[in-house]
Ligand SMILES: [Zn+2]
């Protein structure tokens with residue numbers, strides 16, 4: 001059990017999703033139940049790398065705990081080498097070479113670019 005569905009919930013801006021994740025994690029004693037894996041982790045960690053200085057230390061601690069839980073640096077590097085399909089053109093790219101739209105949580109390649117209909121940004 002984890003809280004990936006909170007991170008992947010397109011109904012809220014990603015900042016609000018992370019805020020909720022940190023709230024749940026803190027409320028439940030900072031256990032492993034709310035830590036993220038897979039695409040949910042990728043999204044939150046990518047966002048964190050861009051914006052972490054703007055936020056509460058608990059956000060950084062939550063991300064660090066998730067980072068450790070997936071297996072640390074080796075697992076992160078392996079994740080970046082995984083392939084994902086662009087939601088627009090279907091082409092496959094390594095995660096390190098494709099963006100993720102925080103509005104719809106679909107991957108998008110840099111040739112296709114941002115989704116005009118999405119309010120999110122490309123990570
Ligand atoms: Zn594309």
Ligand SMILES: [Zn+2]
Pocket residue numbers: 101102103104105106115118120
């Ligand atoms: Zn989108």
